[in-house]
Amino acid sequence: MPKLQRQDYYDTARDMNWDLSYVTEEEAFPEVLSKSFGTTNRDWWGWDEPYKLTFREYVPNQAGKDAGIYSIRSTIARSDMYEKLDPGWKSAVKAHYGAIPIPEYLASIGEARMARFGRAAAWRNMATFGTLDETRHGQAQIFFPYCLLDKDPQMDWAHKAAHTNEWGAIAARSLFDDMFTANDAVSTAIQLTFTFETGFTNLQFLGMSADALHVGDIEFGALISSIQTDEARHSQQGEPTLKILRNAGKGPEAQKLVDQMFWRSWKIFGLLTGLSMDYYTPLEHRTMSFKEFMQDWICRQFMDQFKDLGMDLPWYWEEHFLPELEWFHHAIHLGVWFWRPTVWWNPDAGISIQERDWLEQKYPGWNDKFGKYWDVIVDNVREGRMEKTYPETLPVVCNCCQLPICSPTVGKAPRMTTHNGRKLTFCSDVCQWVWQSQPERYDTHLSIVDRFLAGHIQPPNLEGALKYMGITPDVAGDDADGYAWAKQQVRLAAE
Numbered sequence: 001m002p003k004l005q006r007q008d009y010y011d012t013a014r015d016m017n018w019d020l021s022y023v024t025e026e027e028a029f030p031e032v033l034s035k036s037f038g039t040t041n042r043d044w045w046g047w048d049e050p051y052k053l054t055f056r057e058y059v060p061n062q063a064g065k066d067a068g069i070y071s072i073r074s075t076i077a078r079s080d081m082y083e084k085l086d087p088g089w090k091s092a093v094k095a096h097y098g099a100i101p102i103p104e105y106l107a108s109i110g111e112a113r114m115a116r117f118g119r120a121a122a123w124r125n126m127a128t129f130g131t132l133d134e135t136r137h138g139q140a141q142i143f144f145p146y147c148l149l150d151k152d153p154q155m156d157w158a159h160k161a162a163h164t165n166e167w168g169a170i171a172a173r174s175l176f177d178d179m180f181t182a183n184d185a186v187s188t189a190i191q192l193t194f195t196f197e198t199g200f201t202n203l204q205f206l207g208m209s210a211d212a213l214h215v216g217d218i219e220f221g222a223l224i225s226s227i228q229t230d231e232a233r234h235s236q237q238g239e240p241t242l243k244i245l246r247n248a249g250k251g252p253e254a255q256k257l258v259d260q261m262f263w264r265s266w267k268i269f270g271l272l273t274g275l276s277m278d279y280y281t282p283l284e285h286r287t288m289s290f291k292e293f294m295q296d297w298i299c300r301q302f303m304d305q306f307k308d309l310g311m312d313l314p315w316y317w318e319e320h321f322l323p324e325l326e327w328f329h330h331a332i333h334l335g336v337w338f339w340r341p342t343v344w345w346n347p348d349a350g351i352s353i354q355e356r357d358w359l360e361q362k363y364p365g366w367n368d369k370f371g372k373y374w375d376v377i378v379d380n381v382r383e384g385r386m387e388k389t390y391p392e393t394l395p396v397v398c399n400c401c402q403l404p405i406c407s408p409t410v411g412k413a414p415r416m417t418t419h420n421g422r423k424l425t426f427c428s429d430v431c432q433w434v435w436q437s438q439p440e441r442y443d444t445h446l447s448i449v450d451r452f453l454a455g456h457i458q459p460p461n462l463e464g465a466l467k468y469m470g471i472t473p474d475v476a477g478d479d480a481d482g483y484a485w486a487k488q489q490v491r492l493a494a495e
Contacts, residue, residue: 017120029119034118034185035186037248043247047122049237050236081217085216087480089281094158094345098157098168102138110183111134113183113184118186119186126234133230133231166342170402171268175268179191182441189238190238198305205227207293239305260438263314274328274329291325292362330370333350335404338390338391339395340479342471344475346477348480348481350485381486391462394449398426401431405427
């Protein structure tokens with residue numbers, strides 16, 4: 001039989017909607033997994049994906065991508081390219097590998113849920129490809145660091161991190177479980193594919209791929225670029241889902257879903273990408289600051305999308321989000337470096353004389369706000385007081401984002417409240433709003449500090465915390481450059 005031309009069958013094959021007769025709509029699409037938001041089955045028949053793809057096209061495309069990246073991996077395995085990479089960049093890659101590969105597998109659960117419980121046939125067709133995409137992403141990003149285990153034991157955390165109680169892993173699991181593994185199909189489309197993938201990861205992978213090529217990490221650059229081309233396609237499921245909800249008069253519900261997950265995504269994004277761009281990437285290879293990247297790509301894209309879809313910017317945009325672009329990741333970076341034994345990578349302080357000048361240029365006032373704290377650390381390193389550069393206990397952690405609480409104002413107390421007799425601490429008004437908007441969803445989750453106070457961590461000190469987190473001496477983080485930046489500043493001061 002001759003092959004049919006694509007245009008002869010595509011619309012019929014992808015959009016086979018019909019009225020149910022043998023079961024009720026509620027039985028086929030249970031609320032807990034699908035969630036109607038008050039819409040009817042027929043409301044979804046107008047769902048139309050931007051990307052048009054057939055299985056006949058999908059398979060050779062993906063096979064070609066895999067052939068390309070695995071051939072590069074095989075070639076580079078016979079070289080010493082990894083050993084020659086900047087230590088700070090290696091830390092950026094290891095932080096990425098620990099935080100992303102297993103959640104990529106978990107994202108396939110969200111895609112599979114949409115492939116079964118999405119309320120339009122065209123959507124279910126698109127999500128099926130998304131399920132295959134996310135499985136591929138997880139496999140590739142587990143295999144590549146596995147091949148580097150003989151060169152760097154911290155690469156083991158690409159597979160291990162998500163299965164531990166390390167504080168960063170707890171924060172990542174809290175976000176990703178909220179976003180897709182414990183979410184209904186409609187909310188997943190809006191929060192995962194529209195908010196997180198279209199707004200954050202798609203552009204992050206573009207930026208990281210470009211940075212990787214600049215620093216000479218061809219392997220990582222090829223891998224991330226290959227993944228991004230998939231993200232660009234399956235991330236488009238959110239926009240038509242939003243349109244259906246708005247057309248059905250459910251715009252406020254869709255707005256709330258976006259507002260909640262944009263903030264939660266921003267917190268993790270600021271931790272991973274903010275540190276990588278402004279501190280871990282070698283100075284000579286930085287094309288823009290993290291703030292510039294956020295303003296030019298993330299903020300502008302979201303403002304355009306919201307305008308096109310007739311939606312509003314999140315209520316906290318001007319008062320909370322934009323100001324945090326100036327300070328949040330700098331504060332988190334200072335904390336991650338100080339608590340460096342609790343992470344699976346080697347934080348790069350990134351504060352040589354030249355880097356401090358760059359930071360002051362990109363973030364006017366950086367030296368007054370953050371440099372003075374680093375000055376104390378430099379003095380302690382210079383005088384051999386290394387014990388003062390390490391923590392003795394755990395920091396206060398937000399019960400929503402699960403990240404250490406920091407503030408742009410010295411002495412400003414965290415937000416504290418009580419729910420059903422339980423004391424809660426939040427880093428911001430927005431995190432408190434997110435938590436209190438769905439208390440039944442978050443109330444049973446314990447932060448790393450909650451677990452410490454509950455006696456789960458024994459002995460109740462930093463040593464016990466490291467054991468609880470699964471951090472062993474061979475992978476515990478240390479300064480990426482061996483404190484060369486501190487010695488440089490001491491030498492220049494003497495001159």
